[in-house]
Amino acid sequence: MAYEKPEFWEKYDNFIGGEWVPPVDGKYFEDISPVDNSVIAKVAQSNRKDVDLAVAAGWKAFESWGKISVAERSAVLNKVADIMEENLEKLAVAESWDNGKPIRETINADIPLAIDHFRYFASVIRSEAGSVADLDADTVSMEIHEPLGVVGQIIPWNFPLLMMAWKIAPAIAAGNGVVLKPAEQTPVSVMIWMDMVKDVIPAGVVNIVNGYGPEAGKPLATHPDIKKIGFTGETTTGRLIMQYASENIIPVTLELGGKSPNIFFESVMDEDDEFLDKAIEGLVLFAFNQGEVCTCPSRALIQESIYDAFMKRCLERIEKIKMGNPLEADTMMGAQASKDQYEKILHYIDIGKQEGAELLTGGEKYDNPAQPEGFYIKPTVFKGHNKMRIFQEEIFGPVLSVTTFKDEDEALEIANDTLYGLGAGVWSRDVHQVHKMSRGIQAGRVWVNCYHLYPSHASFGGYKKSGIGRETHMMMLNNYRHTKNVLQSFDKNALGFF
């Protein structure tokens, strides 16, 4: 049985200062669902004027939000989490319609993780503290946290609600006001969330402005009254965000994707047991969220001694991936998020074929009888070598590039021969081997004998061109606040210089 299409509003305005506010110039754009290529709602097509309103509303709210007790702020985040939990299915269905991902993922991963993220930041701000140092008998130094003010955040379309939570939860927990711009491919689920929680978040603390990057994103990133900009996306825009931030001398955090290696050593096949089964699933996780994950394990490195036997088992598992209507509970892979994304993936599949990579499965679009108008691609596996473009460029689709290695040193060399360093996976029964590999890989997150787990309190972020900053951990709070040093002297006597 498929989940029913939710009743979307005909149009979604911006949410500014605790109210739904129509875009100043009255323009709206169409939000298209990749499930069936239909228009699901109209959404505010904002520009500089709307961004100005939102930033001003954020500052107004900040006057009190930045000063209320940590207990009160924490309670707000917990209430947000509770409302999301009560409405989990509603959020999950909206997310699947907006983005195209299968409902079993939104129900079991996206939304529960987003809920926990609010609870995590609600709890850590209750249990952390600044610091005090007795520098000498009469001098005390206090390091005190203070929020930045109003921050700008621009989020991607691959996990709209989860990325919203990753950005908003630490920012408001730290006491800031927020102006967030969702991606123009997936603006609606965040607005549905906003409507649910609008009565528990004080007016103006969270402001959502929708629109296109050049029209709304740029005025947000260059706004002289934002005190920090956070962005998840690709490298050219990442560079622009840093450049725009330099206009106002504000900090940035960036998460810009990767080309993550997933490394399988021969010991995984020492036994035909539950661990081997887990490792096989570990390889097939390239198909999670149709491959539209910054940490998609899109390069599988397999020790050559087990390549034939291991790949045979993996391909059998990949053949069992059930495609269909994303709103069916047993559908395992849904639609790519937009038409241009769908076409880009098909072009990369073509590049792989032209470069001479061996196509092991898939390699074409999927004609989905349940949704003939949507954007579906078969899980695809190529065998090739690491210098090929399909090994080096992020395809952001269900396309796995597989190669082999002889030993640990070669595995490390291939793993690190990439411009990026976001995620990596290491699979082995040898603890010495996993230690050597996990320390040798240049990436911000190395999964050992697991993949695609995103718990709060485990930091997430990139090495190399994958970005700057660490999310999903309390250390992110310091990217959303100042450190104030109060240096206090209890000595009554002058220094003696003058």
Added chain:
Amino acid sequence: MAYSRVSVTEKAKAVIDRLREEHGELIFHQSGGCCDGSAPMCFAKGDMLLGSRDIKIGEIHGCPYYMSEDQFEYAKHTHTTIDVTEGRGSSFSLEIPLGLRFIAISRLFTADEEADLEPIEYNE
């Protein structure tokens, strides 16, 4: 005459003309990384600060086409054609409000082309 590394379809040319009318001189920069990465981005000239390691691989319809040196290393054996499709990228690329998206279509150079390619230029 040397072979070009990058070319453009008539459909994409028409979009470039439209954007040039509104924004003036344009440049392209090919992105990497997640989401809308690995795609051409179109900006008004001067909006994006180009670096000393950005390489101009050619011109399309009067617009210089850049990519970063490290990305070029992995793509230098392929020819790129810039086309346009209906779609909705999320980036600062100027065509997005039109409901269109520039896309890059690649093919391998032939041996003849490989032997006589247009030189690249560093942005220095």
